[in-house]
Amino acid sequence: MTNRQLHLNLFVHGRGHHEAAWRHDGATHRSLTDIAYYTDLARKAEAARFDAIFFADALGIGDEVVHVAKGGLEPITIIAALAGATERLGLIATASTTYSEPYNLARQFASLDHITNGRVGWNIVTSWVSGAGPNFGDDRQIEHAERYERAWEFIDVVGKLWDSWDDGAVLDDRAAGVYARQDAIRRIDHVGPRFRVRGPLNVPRSPQGRPVYVQAGSSVSGRQFAAAHAEAIFTAHLDKTAAKGFYADIKTQAAALGRAPDSLVILPGISPTIAATEAEAHRLADELNALTHPAVGLDRLADRFGGHDFSHLPLDGVLSVEDFPDPRKVQAAQSRAIAITDLVAREKLTLRELLHRLSGARGHFAISGTPEQIADTIEDWFKSGAADGFNVMPPILPSQFDIFVSEVLPILRRRGLFRDDYEGRMLRDHFGLSRPHSQYFEPQTGLE
Amino acid sequence: MTNRQLHLNLFVHGRGHHEAAWRHDGATHRSLTDIAYYTDLARKAEAARFDAIFFADALGIGDEVVHVAKGGLEPITIIAALAGATERLGLIATASTTYSEPYNLARQFASLDHITNGRVGWNIVTSWVSGAGPNFGDDRQIEHAERYERAWEFIDVVGKLWDSWDDGAVLDDRAAGVYARQDAIRRIDHVGPRFRVRGPLNVPRSPQGRPVYVQAGSSVSGRQFAAAHAEAIFTAHLDKTAAKGFYADIKTQAAALGRAPDSLVILPGISPTIAATEAEAHRLADELNALTHPAVGLDRLADRFGGHDFSHLPLDGVLSVEDFPDPRKVQAAQSRAIAITDLVAREKLTLRELLHRLSGARGHFAISGTPEQIADTIEDWFKSGAADGFNVMPPILPSQFDIFVSEVLPILRRRGLFRDDYEGRMLRDHFGLSRPHSQYFEPQTGLE
Numbered sequence: 001m002t003n004r005q006l007h008l009n010l011f012v013h014g015r016g017h018h019e020a021a022w023r024h025d026g027a028t029h030r031s032l033t034d035i036a037y038y039t040d041l042a043r044k045a046e047a048a049r050f051d052a053i054f055f056a057d058a059l060g061i062g063d064e065v066v067h068v069a070k071g072g073l074e075p076i077t078i079i080a081a082l083a084g085a086t087e088r089l090g091l092i093a094t095a096s097t098t099y100s101e102p103y104n105l106a107r108q109f110a111s112l113d114h115i116t117n118g119r120v121g122w123n124i125v126t127s128w129v130s131g132a133g134p135n136f137g138d139d140r141q142i143e144h145a146e147r148y149e150r151a152w153e154f155i156d157v158v159g160k161l162w163d164s165w166d167d168g169a170v171l172d173d174r175a176a177g178v179y180a181r182q183d184a185i186r187r188i189d190h191v192g193p194r195f196r197v198r199g200p201l202n203v204p205r206s207p208q209g210r211p212v213y214v215q216a217g218s219s220v221s222g223r224q225f226a227a228a229h230a231e232a233i234f235t236a237h238l239d240k241t242a243a244k245g246f247y248a249d250i251k252t253q254a255a256a257l258g259r260a261p262d263s264l265v266i267l268p269g270i271s272p273t274i275a276a277t278e279a280e281a282h283r284l285a286d287e288l289n290a291l292t293h294p295a296v297g298l299d300r301l302a303d304r305f306g307g308h309d310f311s312h313l314p315l316d317g318v319l320s321v322e323d324f325p326d327p328r329k330v331q332a333a334q335s336r337a338i339a340i341t342d343l344v345a346r347e348k349l350t351l352r353e354l355l356h357r358l359s360g361a362r363g364h365f366a367i368s369g370t371p372e373q374i375a376d377t378i379e380d381w382f383k384s385g386a387a388d389g390f391n392v393m394p395p396i397l398p399s400q401f402d403i404f405v406s407e408v409l410p411i412l413r414r415r416g417l418f419r420d421d422y423e424g425r426m427l428r429d430h431f432g433l434s435r436p437h438s439q440y441f442e443p444q445t446g447l448e
Numbered sequence: 449m450t451n452r453q454l455h456l457n458l459f460v461h462g463r464g465h466h467e468a469a470w471r472h473d474g475a476t477h478r479s480l481t482d483i484a485y486y487t488d489l490a491r492k493a494e495a496a497r498f499d500a501i502f503f504a505d506a507l508g509i510g511d512e513v514v515h516v517a518k519g520g521l522e523p524i525t526i527i528a529a530l531a532g533a534t535e536r537l538g539l540i541a542t543a544s545t546t547y548s549e550p551y552n553l554a555r556q557f558a559s560l561d562h563i564t565n566g567r568v569g570w571n572i573v574t575s576w577v578s579g580a581g582p583n584f585g586d587d588r589q590i591e592h593a594e595r596y597e598r599a600w601e602f603i604d605v606v607g608k609l610w611d612s613w614d615d616g617a618v619l620d621d622r623a624a625g626v627y628a629r630q631d632a633i634r635r636i637d638h639v640g641p642r643f644r645v646r647g648p649l650n651v652p653r654s655p656q657g658r659p660v661y662v663q664a665g666s667s668v669s670g671r672q673f674a675a676a677h678a679e680a681i682f683t684a685h686l687d688k689t690a691a692k693g694f695y696a697d698i699k700t701q702a703a704a705l706g707r708a709p710d711s712l713v714i715l716p717g718i719s720p721t722i723a724a725t726e727a728e729a730h731r732l733a734d735e736l737n738a739l740t741h742p743a744v745g746l747d748r749l750a751d752r753f754g755g756h757d758f759s760h761l762p763l764d765g766v767l768s769v770e771d772f773p774d775p776r777k778v779q780a781a782q783s784r785a786i787a788i789t790d791l792v793a794r795e796k797l798t799l800r801e802l803l804h805r806l807s808g809a810r811g812h813f814a815i816s817g818t819p820e821q822i823a824d825t826i827e828d829w830f831k832s833g834a835a836d837g838f839n840v841m842p843p844i845l846p847s848q849f850d851i852f853v854s855e856v857l858p859i860l861r862r863r864g865l866f867r868d869d870y871e872g873r874m875l876r877d878h879f880g881l882s883r884p885h886s887q888y889f890e891p892q893t894g895l896e
Contacts, residue, residue, distance in 0.1 A: 023622040031618070033562040033652055035531065059551065061650035065628045069620070071613070071652050074559040080528030081563050083483065099549060103507065103583040111522040114481040115529050134646035135551040170479070170519070174471040177741055180513045198582035202509035204481055204519050293625055 007389030016396035020291035022069030026399030032072035052090025060131025090427035092121035097154040118207030118426035160188035162210035164200035218335040227253035243386035269364030281368040297355030371407035455837030464844035468739035470517030474847030480520035500538030508579025538875030540569035545602040566655030566874035608636035610658035612648035675701035691834035717812030729816040745803030819855035
């Protein structure tokens with residue numbers, strides 16, 4: 001295949017991305033702590049030749065659990081458990097730079113990359129969720145800028161650890177009694193403002209060199225970080241214009257840092273509600289909205305605005321921008337807060353309507369339509385510089401994913417936009433990324 | 449079965465517990481980073497109806513890797529990957545209280561217990577290995593007492609987190625729109641000298657309530673900790689007398705704390721070199737010793753004595769206690785250092801002979817003999833108050849484990865000492881342990 005091809009991830013969230021999905025008939029009846037639920041989804045995603053399956057994460061849980069299906073399994077353990085149930089599918093787990101130790105994270109991901117034979121991605125997050133800090137001795141929420149400073153140093157440290165064994169460091173020479181080459185394993189002796197880490201890692205360099213770096217930050221600091229480090233970017237936009245602006249900005253910033261345009265793929269979230277007719281699709285979306293609980297939406301909206309309380313506003317009153325605090329002062333996912341106030345400024349929405357808009361996919365692009373319409377949108381975004389592919393967020397799991405696979409994928413394949421089969425074995429192969437050289441690699445004196 | 453039954457774990461270490469095992473023909477030819485190696489061992493252990501498979505851990509690696517097969521996979525990820533390859537076998541992973549965050553550890557183990565349907569054990573270590581600290585910003589090695597103080601508070605915190613959801617907290621009532629019971633999920637609001645953790649955990653209470661607590665410390669502080677918390681104790685003794693003393697001490701200390709004798713099982717390590725005749729078994733042990741590299745043994749001996757250098761001593765000179773620093777001042781595994789100096793005081797050993805004694809199983813009980821002799825020893829320790837079972841440490845993997853299963857187990861079964869089949873599904877069932885009540889459980893007002 002020489003045509004530029006779409007990249008597609010399955011983003012797993014609860015029983016679907018719509019906050020009321022768990023109540024719907026089309027949602028799994030398995031428990032969120034039942035690994036069989038995730039194994040089934042992974043096998044389906046692999047059969048559909050998706051690039052990867054992706055698990056988000058949050059380091060805390062709040063009262064919303066009363067009305068929303070939450071509290072599942074930890075992503076690193078899920079990914080490890082899925083390794084044996086799949087052969088080619090990429091497996092992407094989220095882990096935090098703010099509340100992990102670099103040595104622990106580096107060895108778990110190196111281990112995962114070995115266990116999966118090179119299929120692992122690390123979704124790098126700085127843990128903006130307001131409930132995380134107090135679970136780690138941190139009563140104030142660590143500020144946005146501080147989290148990113150730590151993230152930059154963190155990725156420097158883990159990068160060195162992953163390179164601390166050269167490829168080929170393990171000789172395993174039984175006859176001579178030499179297991180590893182002393183000159184191919186090194187301390188990293190990192191000393192920085194936040195971390196002092198000696199190394200080496202206690203895991204040899206992994207099949208992909210290191211996990212694929214995935215990132216989702218879209219604030220100014222988030223974009224800078226992504227342009228410098230990310231190899232796949234999961235991004236949230238409410239419309240194509242915003243997605244195009246983001247796409248151009250990131251690729252330009254990356255180019256300015258000397259990175260080739262295809263060394264990172266940009267994958268906006270898309271949450272498609274799919275039915276045979278447009279009317280039916282809208283009816284399904286309405287059905288889901290009717291199952292929501294306003295308290296959940298209000299909690300989430302509050303979370304987007306640093307804990308600001310919206311519950312005194314009438315649900316059916318029209319909103320104005322004055323009802324919101326300044327989104328530029330939000331210490332969390334700034335870009336999404338800005339997108340919300342922009343939306344309120346643009347359209348006359350009641351609070352209830354806004355909550356419904358956000359209930360579908362938490363600020364990601366939600367769309368209802370026929371398979372043809374969904375495929376058209378995907379193709380349009382893909383060809384007009386808004387996306388290299390998508391992070392597919394089915395509103396209901398597994399039913400809406402099943403429909404995506406059986407109805408939308410064949411259209412994309414007929415149009416030559418999506419692979420019939422995998423061409424490689426590793427996640428880097430699926431994303432079209434090259435294997436990174438070790439930072440300690442010296443071509444002149446390197447390994448034969 | 450009403451007879452008291454042996455508990456048997458398979459302790460996996462490199463390509464066998466003997467430090468030169470990796471060079472031997474009977475050792476696997478798979479890489480230490482190949483999950484298939486561990487999957488095969490786990491399946492064999494399950495087919496043999498072992499209680500569990502156990503993975504130790506260390507948070508650093510040193511120069512000994514040049515001559516010893518080290519640098520494998522991280523235990524939590526191994527265990528998760530083995531979940532799908534086994535159905536009944538207990539899976540025990542080591543993780544550190546010194547260099548982990550309680551919230552991260554609690555959720556990974558809760559997740560593992562769900563993924564395995566209740567087959568997980570946590571081997572609680574305080575990370576004495578000298579190379580660990582500098583990988584976590586800690587240039588001095590945290591002292592023995594300080595590590596145990598942290599461990600006590602750590603286990604208090606994770607215990608609360610694992611109980612922060614009541615059994616039955618998830619209602620999953622789709623019709624009423626109520627996912628979880630608000631009154632059954634609580635903050636833990638832990639505030640202590642080392643940790644402040646709010647909770648709740650973001651994972652529901654797991655099948656076993658929490659992982660089975662496994663522990664191996666045998667210093668004074670280690671024993672106190674074990675008597676209070678451990679449900680299975682992996683212990684290292686060079687002979688039966690030491691094992692009996694330890695056994696009596698721990699059960700007495702536990703009883704003084706109000707614990708029933710069968711609420712904890714004591715499993716000394718045993719590393720049996722097995723062959724059809726005693727002479728052949730000794731020849732195999734000698735063969736392994738001939739494959740050792742003195743630098744490895746000297747490094748390990750140094751590690752046992754806080755970095756003390758023994759390399760100036762002649763390999764074939766007889767040792768005296770004066771060649772050793774005071775083992776009671778060692779800030780690491782004190783009890784093993786004491787056992788070594790006791791051995792030197794008791795027997796006239798050359799340095800090379802001592803290294804060979806220790807090369808087999810790093811201070812655990814090593815024995816060479818016929819299947820009958822191994823079974824006799826196991827039965828003797830089991831019946832004379834030295835053990836409730838064993839942590840089986842095959843000197844060569846998988847070949848010496850295969851022989852244990854095919855030759856020793858049938859003898860133990862004929863004698864009515866070991867199960868023919870599992871009676872339960874969870875690790876707690878195999879060990880004969882009851883499921884812990886939640887510390888927040890109140891019988892009067894509790895769940896129906």
